[in-house]
Amino acid sequence: MGTGCDETMSKRKSKTTAGPKPDPAAADESTAEGRALAVPDLEEQGPVLPDRLPVLPLRADVVFPQTVVPLVVNRSAGMKLIDEVYASGGDRLIGLATQKSPEAEEPGPEDLYPTICVGSILKMLKFPDGSTRIVCQGLVRARLTALERADPYLVGRIAPMDEQAERGEELDALVHLINGLFNRLSDNVPEELQVAAMNTRDPARLADLLGSSLPFSIEEKQALLAELDVKARLMTLGQFLTRHLNVMELSTKIQNQVGSEITRAQREHFLRQQLKAIQEELGEMEPEAAEARELERKIRRAKLPPEARGEARREIDRLSGMHPSSAEYSIVRTYVDWLASLPWAKASKDHLDLKQARVVLDEDHFDLEKIKERILEYLAVRKLKKDMKGPILCFAGPPGTGKTSLGRSIARAMGREFVRISLGGIHDEAEIRGHRRTYVAAMPGRIIQGLRKAGTNNPVFMLDEVDKLGADFRGDPSAALLEVLDPEQNATFRDNYLDIDFDLSKIMFIATANMLESIPQPLLDRMEVLELPGYAEEEKVLIAQRFLIPKQLEGHGLTGKHLSIGDDAVRRVIADYTREAGLRNLERELAAICRKVARRRAEGQKAGTAVGADDVPSYLGPPKHFREVAARTGVPGVATGLAWTPTGGEILFIEATGMPGKGGLTLTGLLGESMKESAQAAMSYLKTHTKQLGIDQARFARTDVHIHVPAGAVPKDGPSAGVAIAAALISLFRDEPIHRDLAMTGELTLTGRVLPVGGVKEKVLGARRAGITSVLLPRYNEKDLVDLPEEVKADLTFRGVESLDDVVSALFAKPSKRPAKPKSGATRPGKPPGSKGAGVPRRASQ
The missing domain is CATH 1.10.8.60 (Helicase, Ruva Protein; domain 3)
Structure with a gap:
């Protein structure tokens, strides 16, 4: 709908009413700068209103009866309405309706307040910018009941509204209250408004005058216009005046406080500058300046690289200009202290005497030739190439095998500092990279903290339990370690707290783990794995x-x-x-x-x-464990397998039994999918090779087989029990027991092939602990027996197998005689008693 849009305007250049001034540039029309005052000589009885009147929408103002206001009209519909009404002569009456939303360009019935003011156009002026400006006098209140026409401008049906006023003491008291509140505003309103209010005796006219002239909101003014009861109108006006006064008093109080604070701060700054000049003349220094000087000396002694030195100097300059009570002072002070305390250029000297390093390693640990050779190789290359990057090793093995103590021995052999951090249970990436300085109580990550503790930039740095890192919504610490443990990247490691590159390439990192399977593959790929089996x-x-x-x-x-x-x-x-x-x-x-x-x-x-x-x-007290091989084996359908666990190797009993049925297969013992599939593959192999295995084919059709693995509350999985499951089934169907002292491991294929498995060293040691004397293992795993202790090799008989036929030939054959157990304290072959290292155990830590 194309209707006019009007806003108040004043041509007075004197004091304006209190409240925010509208921004002329923010609207598409000129805005009001003031308001005309009530006309004191108006007649009490207004003109007779017609039923229909043109309606002029107002964007941001409310016109009250008995007030004269200037308006700007710059919409085409509004200007056409003014032209026709002004040219018609007579009373020139129009309805002045306020919009609920100033943004509405073509307001409809729902966009206008129903209570309006009927006014008369007193004067019209055309301006060169195309807008029309009028002076309008409000006459009476009316209700806009309906809009009958929208083109070319709004025409609405109106109904007059009669005011309700009863004289009495209560009304006089309200008038007195309103005058008192208005007088408290005398310093913030124009003098003309004060004079007009003093000369207005009618309570209704006084309420309209103040409601239209004071800086109330559109909603508040519309509430006053819609109130017909004069007493209620005055009470509402009193509430608005009281709130406006409270806001003004609070604003004045805040302004005075801010001004006082600024004045005091300026005075303190001036006095501080004077004090600083006097102290410089006397050769004295205030504590803040002395602290800055001390930090500068620490920075010089730390020999920071250029980037870090420049950052430290910038922070010290900031620190010198801060007051000690400032919240940021302690943050900057702590940051500079961290920069000064890190070992940027301090390194320990390596012991490059290989013979002496070998002696030190042998004092703490015997055997472990692979690990000792790796350390001696590093020292040898370090002796030839001074800028060699530190290696990244990973010691993997069961708990209690001396992985952590090995790190201390290596540090002692190399003459380096030793730092250990435990990564078990860490879920926050910031533990590795540090927190941003914007956080409360921010700190560097554990890598930087460990270097500060070591005091050198080339310690032996142990990352304990790297396989037990976690990840959650705070990030993945293992992903942060990818940069730390990469020799090509850690030379420019950037901690979030320092936000400066730090060279980690001189550090010798050693990680420890119980299980390699739980380490992310990209992280495992960056480390050289050295396995530590259990003890004999x-x-x-x-x-x-x-x-x-x-x-x-x-x-x-x-x-x-x-x-x-x-x-x-x-x-x-x-x-x-x-x-x-x-x-x-x-x-x-x-x-x-x-x-x-x-x-x-x-x-x-x-x-x-x-x-x-x-x-x-x-x-x-009573024994906690017993060797149960003799008690559990020796009956058809029972085989002894070998299992790997994070705590070392164990024996695993496979029990199979048959019962009348239709050839079904039941698996129990909390088995995983791989182990169930191994049992199904073994059963299928037996059914297709009954003749070679000496089994009655007809038994399968009338027998239900139940395979159970004891320790039913412990989850079990993996394909390495395939050979043992097949052996138990063969023993069951041949009704022939397997020898008690025989254990086996290996993955079985559907064609009877025996595939290699992992953890052979731990499994063999577990078998020996359980009293096993003979072990069947895949032929491809025989190479894993090279590093076994000689005592273990002497106590056990090993047989490599390639197919299930090789397994069957060993299941029921008479086992070889178990060799005599060496006497207590016997030394290793080639080490005579009294020689260096004779009788010293492997990985024995002091």
Whole structure:
């Protein structure tokens, strides 16, 4: 609808009413700068209103009766309406309706407030910019009941509204209240408005005058216009005036406070500058300046690279201009202190004497030739090439095998500092890269913290339990380690807190893990993996006698005169009270024996105590473990398999039984998909090779087979039990037991091929701990036996198999005689007693 759009305008250049001034550039018409005052000589009785009147929409103003206002009309429909009404002569009446939304260009009935003011056009002026300006006098209130025409301008049906006014003390009191509130605004309103308010005696006219002239919102003005009860109108006006006064008083208070703060700050700055000049003349220095000077000295001593030095100087300049009470002062101070305390140019000198390094490594650990050779190779290349980048090694093996202690020994052999951080359970990427300085309590990551603790930029840095990193909504720490553990990238490692490159290429990183499968492949690809298998029983005995028992005696205030534990007692503890690849549980059990002896000593026992094999139960109670091979095997349908676990190798019993049925197969024992498929493949092979295996074909059709793997609460999976499952089924259908001392491992194909598997070293050691004497393993895994201890090779008989035919020929054959067990304390072949390293166990840590 094309209707006119009007806004108030004043031609007065004197003081304006309080409130925000509209921005002329923000609207498409000129805005009001003031308001005309009420005409005191108007007649009480207004003109007779017609039923229909042209309606002029107003964007941002409300016209009240008995007021004269200037309006600007710049929409085509509005200008056409003014031209026709003004040319018609007479009263020139129009309806002045306020828009609910000033943005509406063609307002309809829903866009206009229903209560309007009927006014008369007193004067019209045309301006060169195309707009029309009029002076209009409000006459009476009316209600816009309907819009009957929209083209070329709005024409609406109106109904007059009568005011309700009852004289009395209450009305006089309201008038007195309004005058009092208005007088408090006298400093913020034009003088003409004050005079007009003083000369207005009619309460209704006073309410209209103040409502139209004071800086109320459109909604508030429209509420006053729509109120017909004069008392209610005055009460509403009083509420608006009170709120407006409160806002003005609060605004004045805030302005005074801000001005006072600025004045005080300027005064303090001026006095501080004077004090600084006086201190410089006297040769004195305030604490802030002294602290900045001290930081500058630290930065010079740290020998920062150019980028870091420039950043440090910028921060020190900022710090010198801050007040110590500023919130940012401590943040900048901590940041500069971190820059100054990092070992940018401080490195420890490597011990490049290879013979001496070999001696140091042999003192802490015996054997481990691969690891020792790797360290000596690094030192050799370092001796020839000074700027060689540090290697990144990963020690993988069961818990308690000495992975962490190896890092300390390597650092001692190389003459470097040792730093260890535990990564187990870390979920936040910021633990590696640090937090941004914008965060509260931001800190660098653990890599930078470890370097600060080491004090050198080339320590041996151990990342413990790298396989136990987690990831959540805070990021993936393993992804952050990709840069740290890449020799091509870590020379420019950027911590989020420092936001400056730091060279990590001189660090020798060593990671430890129990399981390589849980390490992300890109991270595993950056590391050189060195595997540490579990300990043999002889090694555990030697470690206990040389290191663990002396350590526990000292820790419990005992000596060798107070307590002696024989080799046979240690063997019984190993066999009956521990079942592990490492040494931690063995050390705990030895500590329990020492505690009981220490208590007896504290109670007054004087004689020394010698603990033999028969005495162990009196100290440790009934045995916790027993060798169950003899009890579980020796019946048809039972085979012994070998399993790998993160804590070392274990034996695994496969039990198969048959019952009358229709050839069904049931699998129990919390088996994974791979293990179930291995059982199905073994069953299919038996059904298709009954003649070669000596099995009655007809039994399959009338027998339901149930395969169960004990320890049903423990999840089991993997294809390496395929050979053992097939052996149990063959034993069942041939009704012939497998030899008790035989264990086996290997993946079985549908054609009977035996494929290689992993974890052979750990599985063989687990078999030996369980009392197994003969092991069947894939022929391709025979190469994994090279690194086994000689004692293990002497105690076990190994047979490589390529197909299930080779397995069947070994299942029921008479096993070879078990070789004699070496005596306690026997040394390795080639090491005469008394020679260097003779009898020292593998990975035995002091």
